[in-house]
Amino acid sequence: MKFTDKLIGAVDKKLERFDPLWQAEHGVGGQRSRYLDKTGVAKWREWRGVKDTFYDYSAWLKNLAAMAGMVASAPLPILKGFWEYRWMGSYLGTFMFIDRLFEGYRGTELRIAHMNMYGIVQNLTKKIAFILANDKRLGGGPDSDKCIPFDETIPPLFLKGFKGLTPVPMQTLPEFIICDIDQHIEPYYIDVAESFGLAADVCSRCAAEAGVALDDAFPILGKVMLSTNMPCNASEATSMFQRRRIGLPDFPVTMAMQHAEKEAISYSRQELLNAIAFVEEHYGVKYDWDTFYKYAEIMNEQNAIELEKWEIFKTPYSALSGIAETLYKLYEWQSANGADPYFNKIDRKVIEIMRQAYEDKYRPFGGRTRHRAFLWGPSAVYYTDFPTWTQNCWGITIVLNMDSTMGYNQIDTSDREKALDDLTALEQRATMRHHAVGGWDNVNAVWDWAKKFNCDMVLMNDNIACKGMLGVHAMMEEQARGLGFHFIFIEHDLEDSRTVSRQDMRNCVNNYMSVVLNEKPLDPTIVEFDDSAAY
């Protein structure tokens, strides 16, 4: 043993009483002991032992540098953005968000988690700087009219064939990402929507998006916008409100909903071609297939690596799981979607580490995992850092979330006709379309996913305002009983934490684990706590 290892070992031994995992194991505290009541503000950061604390510190520095870089690249627009948009203020909660997400992470899983998170941070900070620097509400910029704003649930890969134009997901900054970071931001926008007389019993995501539009809080870019279809009343409504309030010419990319059917491909690919023609007409540019192929190759590599990761997920030796897996995949797939090769760099590094961990038979989370769960969960699992909590409190590891099951087919880059078919197949399996609103088969597939990944448990988020999903509640319960899975419905109101609080959500799991399974928590300090004032 090297001298430094001996020294680190001695320091670790001396300071172990500050480690929340050690505290929980010895009945003298736990993760919640270092928090100020309700606020989610920790008195000090988690002590993870010398090596892991310093790794976490270096990751924090790296994220800090990315944010400083963002401000330095567009200082005035960033300041204006903070002053103009309420949602920009919420981004200040990012450090607290990252700390929450990776509580209890050690060793290899901590390293992979931070690599993945940095991918999101570096991409998002560049996106924020670019969007604000070209936002016409803030004075505009050189690229204001070279942007194509689109509904964030449309995968932007196909738009990368427009050389010189930048696809910009409209809702990602002011609504989608930020609702994960700050549970208090969307209730404001929901209230704005409702103050205009809109119904209060609709999906809170759609209400919040409508509120952002009515509050004039969408950055304005581009000459046109691309909206999309989702078969629920609230989603259709919010698209209309955004279109009217923003006032740009709009092309609704109405892809097939029942996309599992073969005939859907020819319909949806025509929709993509129509959208391309619409952009060509308004921007006076020609679609470049070679440029598209370049980005399709990037996406292909990401998906090839993803499938290899899946093989490791099936085993107990996957150093990538929980929030580090699902949030990364959701962002990489839906938001970057082949546009940022940095994600390929991360994927290559991560798969190397995962292979090694698998060979070494490395059990993450100190081998404290008791259950393997497949999660069917949207945004509400992110602002509650739910997968992290299930692991730390009850030893339930989230092997895979629904967000990681989006299009994973390869795109042919040698033949345009084949490429179009492949692209359509990939784009149809996008967020929401492939989940709650793409037909019963997609929902029913949870059992196959759970079985495929050797899970004994299924956690299913139950959005109390989603009329479609409420209809399947009883059927899912019945099937779970028949198939022998531990099955927990977690009620939530998506982005409105006032209706169903974080603790209410946690109680769904607490009740099942203590009453049905009669298990004891790994960390009693996080079974019941008040974090209502936390971001």
Added chain:
Amino acid sequence: MKNVLAFLLKLLGKIALVALILFAATFALYITNGENKLIYYVIRPFLNKHYDAQVRDKRIV
């Protein structure tokens, strides 16, 4: 030659000192969760006050 070596050593010493001070300051900020306390108790309340005072266009268009 000696002078150059002395200069280099001095320079290295200074760089090491600055690095040490920077490390101590940032690590203290990190471990005490200083930036989050500042954001939660000072910056966000200030910004929220400003946001609450903003006049937004309430017309239906």
